[in-house]
Amino acid sequence: MRHIVLIKSTNPEKFNYVKFGTYKNERGVIQELVDPNGIKLTGYEMTQAVLSLDITNEDSKRVYEFLKDHPLVTGGKFAVEDLRANEEKNAEDAIKTADAVVVASQLNTKEYRDIARLLGISLDFDDHLLKAKVIQTASSNPSKFLDIYNDEEKDYKIFMKDATDSKHINFVNGVWKHGSNTLGLSVDQVIAWFKDNPDVFALIKQDLRDGSKPKEEKVKPEIKEEVKGGNSKLSEILNENE
Secondary structure (H helix, E strand, C coil): CCCEEEEEECCHHHCCCEEEECEECCCCCEECCECCCCCECCEEEECCCEEEEECCCHHHHHHHHHHCCCHHHHCCCEEEEEHHHHHHHHHHHHHHHHHHHHHHHCCCHHHHHHHHHHHCCCCCCCHHHHHHHHHHHHHHCHHHHHHHHCCCCHHHHHHHHHHHHCCCCEEECCEEEECCEEEECCHHHHHHHHHHCHHHHHHHHHHHHHCCCCCCCCCCCHHHHHHHCCCHHHHHHHHHHC
16 A cells, blocks of 8 residues: 655755755764665755655665654755655544534434534524534534543533523632632532532532522521620620620
């Protein structure tokens, strides 16, 4: 199977002729081009803006090995394009796109609505159109779709969106909070907090299922109770101020 590599001028309109002479590589070792008879040449002459080399051929591979690290290439005047590598990448992308579209098309209603939220797609569409938009994203950006779909923290991130919408948690001045509790500065920190506090996580999830609003925290008059049961002089002062 052929393996075509192109050596291309980065300014083909102005290209006329170039000679790739003997050079030292980055380790300071002299690089010389040798012909099929083992004779050392003074370099390689290129008369077209694009040179095509099949590096499965030994002679072409020898020229390629000489040119690929040449200062004219590493310095940006010429570029190397590996056509087989491009074809392999295109094939991988096509397979990934197909996989993403298959996954997207098999999502149930709750799943594709959740994925849509994580993708940043508005939910202001009917279910049929919303699913189509998720599938379109899977096709146009399969890596992003599959990363979100396969994210182990996906359920926590959906929970955060639901809890934010219901005001059970809030993002204030760059900080996530639940009542008086500081959850963290980032999504990852918030998720870690809820993992460390599963009881709070469970209570909020229950509220979300029931449609309950967040409960307001009440400040207990602990100081006053302690004073009334202890220092009578300070108790009198508090009573006078009431």
